[in-house]
Amino acid sequence: MENFAAPARPIVARMTDAAAAEPNRAVAFQGAPGANSHVAAMEAFPTGLPLPCFDFADAIEAVQTGAADCAIIPIENSLHGRVADIHFLLPESGLVITGEHFLSIRHALLSVGPQDAVREAMSHPQALGQCRHWLRKNGIAAIAYPDTAGAAAVVAERADPAIAALAPPAAAALYGLQVLAEDVSDAAHNVTRFVTLARQAPPLTGAGPFMTTLIFEVKNVPAALYKAMGGFATNGVNMTKLESYQRGASFAATEFYADIVGQPGDPAVDRALDELGYHSKWVRLLGTYRQARTRP
DSSP states (O other): OTTSOGGGHHHHHHHHHHHHHOGGGEEEEESSTTSHHHHHHHHHOTTSEEEEESSHHHHHHHHHTTSSSEEEEEEEETTTEEOSOHHHHHHHHTOEEEEEEEEEOOOEEEESSOGGGOOEEEEOHHHHHHTHHHHHHTTOEEEEOSOHHHHHHHHHHHOOTTEEEEEOTHHHHHHTOEEEEEOOSSSSOOEEEEEEEESSOOOOOSSOOEEEEEEEEEOSSTTHHHHHHHHHHHTTOOEEEEEEEEOSSOOSOEEEEEEEESOBTBHHHHHHHHHHHHTEEEEEEEEEEEOSSOOO
């Protein structure tokens, strides 16, 4: 609680108390009230009780301990790429991915004074990256902060016209700020994909389509990745995302995060996963869930 700026604490306290009274309805998110993750939580779970958490680890811990039924975490953005290090957080958490949600991002410049007085803009590094050309054009320096609405609370606390926040427009009303400019992203197609994390996956129902998320490490031999990917191609399984990352400091072993269309139990998916397993040191499925947006 104390990590949040003073203007956010009463709101955080009220939301935390409400979630504690009905943890089966609580949806943990990273950031202060009014953050994009808060908006995503309300859109994805209209009857849920959003539970603000200062960082991603706190949101995951809320689910682990039963303080929340699930968490909604941003994973990638159409303008600025990877958001959260879910590759590291999720495998160690024991949680599973149970859903996805796409949120259109509309940043606003919020402050206590006029726009021509603003010299610095504070926000999450992702938001700053999504608005970097606009900020440069307007001569505004970027200042990183853990989340968008949290930055708005800090700006309200400091009450300095030279400092603004990049945050959702609704954060202005929460923290008593002025909306100086809206839709300041560098492109209109600014969308963030979120995933829902829970302790257990509910049974899959209906015809889909479904997504499956997995991580794996290929064997350290020539063409290992090429051979591992061959099973998806020959079996007609669409891989919509493949991203590499390093664990540890050796740079000797590369791990991969992937999204595929389909689910275990589909013959084509099972054959592709069998071939992936043959060419990998290990494969771990992180979850199967219904698509929120159809992939080609």
